[in-house]
Amino acid sequence: MINKLVKKIQQTQAPIVVGLDPMLSYVPEHILKKSYAEFGETLEGAADAVWQFNKEIIDHTYDLIPAVKPQIAMYEQFGIPGLAAFEKTVAYCQQKDLVVIGDVKRGDIGSTSAAYATGHLGKVQVGSKSYAPFHEDFITVNPYLGTDGISPFIEVCKQEKKGLFILVKTSNPSSGEFQDRLIDGRPLYEWVGEQVAAWGQEHMGDSYSYIGAVVGATYPEMGKVLRRLMPKSFLLVPGYGAQGGQGKDLVSYFNEDGLGAIVNSSRGIIAAYKQEKYQQFGPERFGEASRVAVEAMIADIAGALKR
Amino acid sequence: MINKLVKKIQQTQAPIVVGLDPMLSYVPEHILKKSYAEFGETLEGAADAVWQFNKEIIDHTYDLIPAVKPQIAMYEQFGIPGLAAFEKTVAYCQQKDLVVIGDVKRGDIGSTSAAYATGHLGKVQVGSKSYAPFHEDFITVNPYLGTDGISPFIEVCKQEKKGLFILVKTSNPSSGEFQDRLIDGRPLYEWVGEQVAAWGQEHMGDSYSYIGAVVGATYPEMGKVLRRLMPKSFLLVPGYGAQGGQGKDLVSYFNEDGLGAIVNSSRGIIAAYKQEKYQQFGPERFGEASRVAVEAMIADIAGALKR
Numbered sequence: 001m002i003n004k005l006v007k008k009i010q011q012t013q014a015p016i017v018v019g020l021d022p023m024l025s026y027v028p029e030h031i032l033k034k035s036y037a038e039f040g041e042t043l044e045g046a047a048d049a050v051w052q053f054n055k056e057i058i059d060h061t062y063d064l065i066p067a068v069k070p071q072i073a074m075y076e077q078f079g080i081p082g083l084a085a086f087e088k089t090v091a092y093c094q095q096k097d098l099v100v101i102g103d104v105k106r107g108d109i110g111s112t113s114a115a116y117a118t119g120h121l122g123k124v125q126v127g128s129k130s131y132a133p134f135h136e137d138f139i140t141v142n143p144y145l146g147t148d149g150i151s152p153f154i155e156v157c158k159q160e161k162k163g164l165f166i167l168v169k170t171s172n173p174s175s176g177e178f179q180d181r182l183i184d185g186r187p188l189y190e191w192v193g194e195q196v197a198a199w200g201q202e203h204m205g206d207s208y209s210y211i212g213a214v215v216g217a218t219y220p221e222m223g224k225v226l227r228r229l230m231p232k233s234f235l236l237v238p239g240y241g242a243q244g245g246q247g248k249d250l251v252s253y254f255n256e257d258g259l260g261a262i263v264n265s266s267r268g269i270i271a272a273y274k275q276e277k278y279q280q281f282g283p284e285r286f287g288e289a290s291r292v293a294v295e296a297m298i299a300d301i302a303g304a305l306k307r
Numbered sequence: 308m309i310n311k312l313v314k315k316i317q318q319t320q321a322p323i324v325v326g327l328d329p330m331l332s333y334v335p336e337h338i339l340k341k342s343y344a345e346f347g348e349t350l351e352g353a354a355d356a357v358w359q360f361n362k363e364i365i366d367h368t369y370d371l372i373p374a375v376k377p378q379i380a381m382y383e384q385f386g387i388p389g390l391a392a393f394e395k396t397v398a399y400c401q402q403k404d405l406v407v408i409g410d411v412k413r414g415d416i417g418s419t420s421a422a423y424a425t426g427h428l429g430k431v432q433v434g435s436k437s438y439a440p441f442h443e444d445f446i447t448v449n450p451y452l453g454t455d456g457i458s459p460f461i462e463v464c465k466q467e468k469k470g471l472f473i474l475v476k477t478s479n480p481s482s483g484e485f486q487d488r489l490i491d492g493r494p495l496y497e498w499v500g501e502q503v504a505a506w507g508q509e510h511m512g513d514s515y516s517y518i519g520a521v522v523g524a525t526y527p528e529m530g531k532v533l534r535r536l537m538p539k540s541f542l543l544v545p546g547y548g549a550q551g552g553q554g555k556d557l558v559s560y561f562n563e564d565g566l567g568a569i570v571n572s573s574r575g576i577i578a579a580y581k582q583e584k585y586q587q588f589g590p591e592r593f594g595e596a597s598r599v600a601v602e603a604m605i606a607d608i609a610g611a612l613k614r
Contacts, residue, residue, distance in 0.1 A: 021419070024433070032434075041434030073419045077426035078433075079440025080394065084387050105415055107449065109479040109545075112328070112380045119384035126331070126385075127339075127348030133386025142414065144451045145477050146484030170452050172416040177453030178499065183488040188495070192485065238416075 001137045001162050002205035002212075002234065005099045006259060008066030014298045015259070015305075017101060017236070018061060018290075019266025020054050020089060021071040026271040027053045028283035047081035050074075053286075054089045057270055058096060060287035061294050067099040069236075069264055087134055094135075101165065101236065102136030107149050113141075114152035122156040138163040140214055140236070143192050150199060154211065158203050163210035168193045168226060171216025171239030189222065190229060197230040208260065209233050217250055217263065224252040227260065235261040241268030241297070247304035258305055269293045308444045308469050309512035309519075309541065312406045313566060315373035321605045322566070322612075324408060324543070325368060325597075326573025327361050327396060328378035333578040334360045335590035354388035357381075360593075361396045364577055365403060367594035368601050374406040376543075376571055397443055408472065408543065409443030414456050420448075421459035429463040445470040447521055447543070450499050457506060461518065465510050470517035475500045475533060478523025478546030496529065497536060504537040515567065516540050524557055524570065531559035534567070542568040547604070548575030554607035558614075565612055576600045 009015050024032070027049050035052060039045035058068070070093075075086035093100050106116040120139045123130040141153055143166050153164055169179055169189040179189045193213060200209030209232045215223050217239035227235065235253050240246070240263045253261040272278045272293035273286035281289035316322050331339070334356045342359060346352035365375070377400075382393035400407050413423040427446045430437040448460055450473050460471055476486055476496040486496045500520060507516030516539045522530050524546035534542065542560050547553070547570045560568040579585045579600035580593035588596035 023418075036434055041436045043431075043433065043438055043440065046431070046433040071415075071419055071422075073413070073415060073422040073426070077422040077431050077440065079426065079431075079438065080387060080391050082426075082440070083390055087387065105413070105449075106380070108378075108380060108412055109477060111330075112378055115378075115380035115384040119380070119386065119389070124350075124353070124384050124386075126350065126353045127343055129348045131350055131386065133350065133384065133389070142412075142449050142451055144449055144474060144485060145479055146481035146486070148479050148481040149477075167451060170416060170456075172452055172455050174453035174455040177502070178451060178495065179453070181490040181495070181498065183490055183495075188485065188488070188490075191488065195484070 001099065002208050002210045005066060005234070005262070006205070006208060008099060009259065009262065012064060012066050013302060014065055015254070015262050016065060016294070016297055016301060017067040017069045017262050017264045018057070018065055018269050018294065019069045019071060019103070019238070019264045020057070020270065021074045021266040022050045022053050022270060023074065024049065026274070028273070028286055030284060043078045043081040046078045047075070047085040050078070050082070051085040051088055055092060056287040057290045058093060060291040061269070062096040062098055064291070064294050064298065065098065067101055067262060068093050069101040069103050071103040071266070090134060090136055100137045102134065102139040104139045105142050105167065106139065107142035107145055109145060110148045110152055113149050117153045117156035121153070121160055121162045138165060140165045140167065142167050143195070147195070154199060154202055157210050163212065165212045165214050165234070165236040166192070166196050166199070168196060168213040169215050169219055169222050171218045175216065190225065193226045193229045196233055200230065200233045204232065212236055214238065215253065220249045220252055227253055227255070231255065236264065237261055238264045241265040247300035250301060251304050254305060263301055265297055269297070308406065309515050309517045312373060312541070312569070313512070313515060315406060316566065316569065319371060319373050320609060321372055322561070322569050323372060323601070323604055323608060324374040324376045324569050324571045325364070325372055325576050325601065326376045326378060326410070326545070326571045327364070327577065328381045328573040329357045329360050329577060330381065331356065333581070335580070335593055337591060350385045350388040353385045354392040357385070357389070358392040358395055362399060363594040364597045365400060367598040368576070369403040369405055371598070371601050371605065372405065374408055374569060375400050376408040376410050378410040378573070394441055397441060407444045409441065409446040411446045412449050412474065413446065414449035414452055416452060417455045417459055420456050424460045424463035428460070428467055428469045445472060447472045447474065449474050450502070454502070461506060461509055464517050468517070470519065472519045472521050472541070472543040473503050473506070475503060475520040476522050476526055476529050478525045482523065497532065500533045500536045503540055507537065507540050511539065519543055521545065522560065527556045527559055534560055534562070538562065543571065544568055545571045548572045554611035557608060558611050561612060570608055572604055576604065
């Protein structure tokens with residue numbers, strides 16, 4: 001799957017990922033009305049609205065991009081119907097040949113991490129049958145519990161040729177509270193990054209590892225150091241656009257080969273129609289606004305990489 | 308909800324929590340057969356078996372205990388039907404007046420943590436209606452992202468009078484890999500513990516805070532230090548029994564008032580019928596074996612606290 005991600009980035013010339021993190025407030029009125037008319041103002045109605053919204057954005061952008069990153073929390077907030085919309089979104093994106101990164105940030109002790117790995121990346125055995133419940137291609141995981149909380153994910157990734165992005169340095173303002181604290185003179189995120197590089201050796205693709213890292217766009221100096229610490233790991237870089245990052249700040253997240261990072265934008269793409277610069281599209285043509293926003297993001301990042 | 312937890316611990320004289328972490332291999336053959344006969348060897352069949360198994364354990368133990376802790380990963384591995392069984396288990400335990408700690412270990416950047424908080428502890432707005440999707444009483448959360456990843460959970464807890472257990476020192480063998488690293492001469496888990504105590508001040512119950520900590524039973528010396536660092540925080544203590552902890556090792560997790568900790572056992576209770584010492588019950592009477600195992604655990608811990 002890391003080989004497919006690399007190949008798709010090369011084909012599209014777009015090292016970006018669209019974050020499918022729908023809030024109900026992003027969904028245009030005409031979609032909400034239709035879903036509520038069919039299912040009522042219920043969790044099913046909300047989940048249907050989110051799904052219809054996603055589908056239109058995917059239909060308008062899938063040919064431009066290598067990957068999407070649905071954030072499961074945005075679906076989980078609508079309970080079971082929301083999670084069914086998550087699964088449907090994953091399946092639909094895979095039909096469109098997109099690589100799907102489930103942003104689930106799971107992580108627990110060994111046997112429990114094994115259950116999460118099974119549910120999201122693997123297959124669960126039921127009697128003589130087996131099923132792949134959420135079947136993402138990659139997921140994000142949290143490293144706080146150390147190696148025996150991560151290994152079960154890596155085991156399933158090896159079986160299924162799937163991958164991980166492990167939280168190293170997150171994009172949020174207080175990420176430094178624990179992640180930046182110095183241990184033997186170096187910040188915790190560097191120690192985690194080194195460990196990601198070591199875990200990555202256990203499951204290599206052709207040129208990059210199946211085991212990558214999450215490194216926020218909002219801390220470019222740290223990104224530079226982490227790029228060098230994990231030369232064979234892809235960096236998933238959230239925080240572009242709405243959270244403040246820009247193409248020119250992100251060059252140091254990439255390797256000399258122009259690869260090694262994939263930059264996520266969520267709100268900036270999926271709620272593009274709400275921005276003043278895209279207002280000519282209006283809520284009815286929100287999918288077209290998302291497409292133009294994707295093109296602008298690709299131009300910004302590809303332009304910065306060329307310079 | 309922390310006041311209810313304290314009251315129920317005092318009533319039952321049992322500072323314990325039963326971990327509802329079913330693996331299919333724990334479920335007796337006669338239950339599996341019945342569920343597969345009704346739903347086939349499907350995710351629905353597995354989820355039904357898990358639910359029937361839980362129900363019988365709850366029915367045999369609810370009057371002895373204050374709380375249960377379903378581990379969501381064990382349900383999530385069966386996809387949507389599994390998560391529906393999780394929700395049904397939460398609801399059933401609440402009908403039995405048990406306090407429900409959802410062991411979900413979520414945690415993300417601010418807006419995403421807010422969505423998790425809504426889905427698990429709060430209410431989500433859909434048009435003019437609102438719904439409480441998973442409605443646990445407490446959940447576990449991961450602190451790696453710092454304060455702005457935790458605050459949205461605390462906000463919802465304040466509105467709903469619900470609570471958190473934040474990972475501080477976990478029970479697994481490699482928990483020390485990052486958690487024990489020294490920062491200014493003190494291990495990371497102490498810094499996290501201090502922060503939990505500070506967060507706890509924001510949402511106090513009568514005698515304890517709504518914001519507690521997860522501290523593994525497998526590291527009693529560290530438990531002792533953390534007990535003092537967070538005097539008003541309840542400690543949720545996993546790792547008793549199957550993972551190696553014993554009553555006599557756990558006294559230091561409690562305050563002088565005999566409160567302040569709640570010890571979890573999962574496999575040791577729910578799969579008790581598989582142990583040699585409870586084999587007289589057999590798979591058919593697994594619920595009775597669980598009841599006797601609960602009584603033994605209470606005697607072990609209450610006995611140790613009296614000495």
